[in-house]
Amino acid sequence: MAKLLELIEPLLNRDSPVVIHGGVPAAYDETATDLVNFVLSRRGKQVNYFPTFSTPSDTFDVSTAPILNGEISQAAFQVLGAKARTLHPTHSWMVTGRSAAIMIPGNLYAMSPSGMGSPMPEITNFSSLEFIFGMDMMYSTVIEAAEENARVPYALQASEVSVKVITADGKAKASPFKPRNPDLICRYRDKLRDLWLQEEALIELEWGCLLQTRIAHDRLVRQLQEDPAWLITE
Secondary structure, X not given: OOOHHHHHHHHHOOOOOEEEEEOOOOOOOOOHHHHHHHHHHHHOOOOEEEEOOOOOOOEEEOOOOOXXXXXXXXXXXXXXXHHHXXXXXXXXXXXXXXXXXXXXXHHHHOOOOXXXXXXXXXXXXXXXXXXXXXXXXXXXXXXXXXXXXXXXXXXXXXXXXXXXXXXXXXXXXXXXXXXXXXXXXXXXXHHHHHHHHHOOOEEEEOOEEEEEHHHHHHHHHHHHHHOOOOOEOO
């Protein structure tokens, strides 16, 4: 079997941002750290995003908050350090490249997980790629962003909350924002897969899947605006 890094190298040769998360499948010899270092070495100053989302809490410490997006995101945190992690209390990201100077402090002021001030507008407004290694397409960061931007009733809580955010240098800040609705949401995977395949937004590969974020996001937003309950099961 081909080396994982050899398989993805042609896909990294682009100016637009990339989103990378998940875990290295067992069939490959590379570690998550190998993959992160390879991406950073090949993409230099280009924009790279590794989601480092965390469980909602009264306090978000950028240096210690657990990362829910798999071993690749965890490895990115170990390689880059807390100062490269954005400050959103539930939807933080590791960021490198030209966007880092804006996104790392600015995400603290994002009033929702995927809205203005977060990385998602940049990710979905350009021809970005989302690499999801060893995990299902339903882990895509685009899904929540599309639900939020389509303003479906189940996306966000009705009221703001305030969280204490502790930065990498130990300073504390208050961050008011609207979090995701905590209710468990069951989505129709096959329905979304069919939509994305039809729109050529999704490519299924031996190591995971690849998403054209702008197409995937915009098409799902349109679908949810027509029918806000289209994606969820009863």
